[in-house]
Amino acid sequence: MGEDKKSLLQEYKLDQDNELRFEVESKGEKVYLTLKNGMAEIFGTEVVKGKTYEFTSGAKVAVYTWQGCTIEVKGKTDVIYTAKETPMVLYSNCHAALEIARTESEKENKRGPITMTVGPSDVGKSTLTRILLNYAVRMGRRPIYVDLDVGQGCISIPGTVGALVVERPASLDEGFSQEAPLVYNFGHKNVDANTKLYNMIVDQLAVTVKERLEVNKKTRHSGVFINTCGWIKGEGYKSILNSGKAFEVDVILVLDQERLYNELVRDMPNYVKIVFLQKSGGVVERSKHVRSEARDQRIRDYFYGTIKNQLYPHSFDVKWSEIKIFKIGAPPLPDSCLPHGMKPKDHLTKLVSLTPNPGILHHLLAVSFAEKEDDDVILSHVAGFVCVSNLDMDRQTITLLSPQPKPLPNNILVLSEIQFMDSH
Template identity: 40%
Template sequence: MQAQAAPRREVLQKETELRLEVKENHSLTLKLVKGQAEIFGTDLLEQQIYTLRAQKIAVFTWEGCELQLQGIREPVEDAIEVIYESGDTPMREYANVHDLLQKRRAAALTHGSEGPRTMVLGQTDVGKSTLCKILLNYAIRKDCAPTMIDLDPGQGSIAPPACVGATPVEGPIDVEEGLPVEMPLVYFAGNVSPDPNPQLYRHHVECMAALLDKRAQSNLQVRAAGMMINSMGWIDGLGYELILHALNTFRVDFVLVIGQDRLYSQLGSIFRGNQSVSVIKLTRSGGVVNRPRELRKSSRDQRIREYFYGPRNDLQPSLVTVPFANLRVFRVGSGFAAPRSALPIGGQSVSNPLKVTPVTSMNDLMHMLIAVSHAQQPDQLLSANIAGFIWISSVDPVQQVVTYLAPCAGDLPAPFLLAGTVKTFLR
């Protein structure tokens, strides 16, 4: 039997961070031996062992610490793609932003007013999700529970990709399993970008904002804790228009722009003179790297797999075979409505991007992620919350049956399903 490889020791000075990337299909353990350290704002406990699987992290310390890395099936060096220490971090900036938001929360709690509604903006791969995690975790340390809102359908931190969602964050974000999600509010966009159907994206943003406003008005603690909104990385053209729509719909009053002079200038001009909105430019962390399109696609596929099998691959989803006729599958959108200027006088567009139509061909569903809606009627599919997801494993046109993967055994929780364009192969 091969002896376990020796652990690797790392000693960090105060206000520095250890940046490391665990290779795909590899894992290692991390332990805080002594001192203080955190991962994206989540405090590490001394002597507790954390397992890191194919992920990029930064272990930051305000006071200095000693860490121990241990390979699980191999030496640490074989499991790591990159590892280095850096003292060039934006954490002091981020902590100052947290202090600003926390003062607003304290004032809101005292006066019964609204807490900070914060949106993080920037291009793809600038660290938007990381900043959201840090600020959420810092709020949790102060006994506040902001509502996390993810408006980026490209990756999916609350639900699988092709969704927008919201969830209260009442505890620290787990280092191993990520955002704690129990009863999320989820809408299925059907695509990993709003581009194919921006009207549907706007509709979901408006539905979500209305429901969250109602929840905030009925609960002082929720109202004072505020919102943390992660935006998509599409910031030009139509993407910019959708960002402005979301800013106005959610009535955002703190706009955090990471490393984008042009976007910062544009928004600064729009909100100049508006005393209720603060536009703040923040430094991009040197540890953030641009991912190629293939890697982002692989990350999306992994998120879908984790939905069914869990981050630790310890869940047991169920394969179910049913007649296709038993599944009531719909798709939103039948093309884009032509502008009025392009129509004959008195003419009406026959194309409607919010039209709900049934899916009649089972062949289109092969290997597709399907949303299970809480809707009780087809006309509720646009506004109803999503109950969960299934994945189409196989179709048999001869027998007219479909086999799908579900998170658990038993009947689906609702009768109506929504199809989009997201396909993957779950091995």
């Protein structure tokens, strides 16, 4: 009985400061949401009255209302309930404080606030970042969104860090508009795979973001929002400190962990404002399997687009002689074999030339903007990604799946540890 009931059309009347939360888990399931009256928002994006929004499997949605509203939900949800306790007022206060700082930065013609969100996995860091970005954009701001979470890759694909100027609120199904993002390839889904390389790339991204802030006045006053990954202990904590320093952050929002909050208060300079925030009760813990599926989906969307915005990737052969493939990081040498003065850790950021071999099948390759084969390759941002779908050892050709037709924008390609099995 309960099952049938959930799949019917239901109407929810929300009081002010309430949130309707629902999840769609079953594959192929679709849930439709319409705002009948009042005002509502989803993660800081306004819901248009009378428009029907579609959510598919994997969606975790929270519809919040400041004044009260009526919502109609059609379709089968796995979980649906109204929450009276939400941290939205606290999040809104953060936005208000940042808006004051942005207004001051305009008056004094200095840089707007640089805000970093930190905390363990699954506490809602990406969601909070998204809400604050949306609120800023709705005030007419043009902030930069920086994503340092290589596990999910919100700006490009997993295994990358990137930055994007946000000019309009995120659409409910597609997220922020991905026009001309700045992307650096890290090539692993966990920071601990190569923290030295990760910190180098973050430092480089910070330099480039600061240059962008200098060039554009509106963006300079709007500031930066940085989302980080959930690794907060040991080397992970050091990476947070490194990122904070590299971007010269003014504000750190700590979600859900007092210990992390206290450590940052102790270790960050006094002028950095550190704010402790509770996580939302609607935050859902994701299993390894769910994370892995989400990563695959991000890559699939990169090549094939989404249901609303389909893309038709190209597949073509390239001769081995026409490209150069590199990987970053060589096997460590014992100390006795190292040249005098070389540190054993240097191998982590060494560029190694690869001959195409079956081991690279299904791996992603970053198309580098680098001109030459020296350090440039490691610290260059990338034009995009291709996937190795076949290898012909006899003909010495490699078949690539690519978002755009031949020729490749550059012949320098960098191997990513991340794989994609193309099921189309």
